[in-house]
Amino acid sequence: MVASPRLPPKASDIFELISRSACETEQLGERLGACVSAGDVVGLTGELGTGKTTLIRGLAKGLGIDPNLVRSPTFMLMREYPGRVPLIHVDGYRLNQPGSAVWEDLAWIFTPTKITVIEWAERLHGCLPEDYLELELAHRTTNQRTIRAIGHGPRSHNLVETVQRGLSPPR
Ligand SMILES: Nc1ncnc2c1ncn2[C@@H]1O[C@H](COP(=O)(O)OP(=O)(O)OP(=O)(O)O)[C@@H](O)[C@H]1O
Numbered sequence: 380m381v382a383s384p385r386l387p388p389k390a391s392d393i394f395e396l397i398s399r400s401a402c403e404t405e406q407l408g409e410r411l412g413a414c415v416s417a418g419d420v421v422g423l424t425g426e427l428g429t430g431k432t433t434l435i436r437g438l439a440k441g442l443g444i445d446p447n448l449v450r451s452p453t454f455m456l457m458r459e460y461p462g463r464v465p466l467i468h469v470d471g472y473r474l475n476q477p478g479s480a481v482w483e484d485l486a487w488i489f490t491p492t493k494i495t496v497i498e499w500a501e502r503l504h505g506c507l508p509e510d511y512l513e514l515e516l517a518h519r520t521t522n523q524r525t526i527r528a529i530g531h532g533p534r535s536h537n538l539v540e541t542v543q544r545g546l547s548p549p550r
C-alpha cells in the first residue's frame with residue numbers, strides 16, 4: 380500500500396498534557412471513549428510501559444466495555460471487544476517488517492462500523508488511514524507521562540477539540 384502525502388498537523392490539531400498517575404491516564408482514555416464514534420482510529424505510540432494499554436482500558440470503559448477485558452494483544456496481534464460500538468485492539472509491536480504480507484492484510488482492521496485502537500502505531504506507518512488520532516506517550520518520571528494528541532485529518536481534529544474541551548476547567 381502506498382501512503383499518500385500528509386499535510387503536517389497545525390498547532391490547533393495538537394494538545395499535550397501531563398498525566399500524574401496510571402489512574403489519570405485511564406481517566407483520559409475514558410474521556411476519549413465517551414467522544415469516539417464508529418470509524419474512528421486511534422494510534423498510540425511510545426516506548427514499553429508508557430501507558431498505552433492503560434489508556435485503552437479507560438477508552439473501553441468510556442465505551443461501556445468492561446476494562447478488565449483489555450489486555451495487550453502482543454502475541455495475538457489483535458483482539459476485539461464487543462460493545463455498543465465494537466472495539467478492535469491491535470498491537471503493532473511485532474510488525475517490524477514494512478511491506479510484508481502481514482501489513483498488506485491489515486487494511487480490514489479499519490472499518491466504518493467499529494473503533495480501532497493500535498498500540499505501537501509507529502510500526503504500521505504507511506498503513507494507517509488518512510484520518511486518525513495519534514496519541515504519543517512518553518515517560519517523564521516513574522509515575523508521570525507526557526501525552527500528546529495529534530489530529531491527522533478533519534475528523535480527528537474535531538476529536539482533539541472535543542476531548543480538549545472536556546478536559547478544560549469550567550470558566
Ligand atoms: N501516569 C501513568 N500513566 C500510565 N501508566 C502509568 C503511569 N504511572 C505509572 N504507570 C504504570 O506504567 C505501566 C504502564 O503499563 P502499560 O501496559 O499500560 O504500558 P504499555 O505502553 O501498554 O506497555 P507495552 O509497550 O509493554 O504494551 C503500568 O504498570 C502503570 O501502572
Ligand SMILES: [Mg+2]
Nearest residue numbers: 431432451498
Ligand atoms: Mg501495552
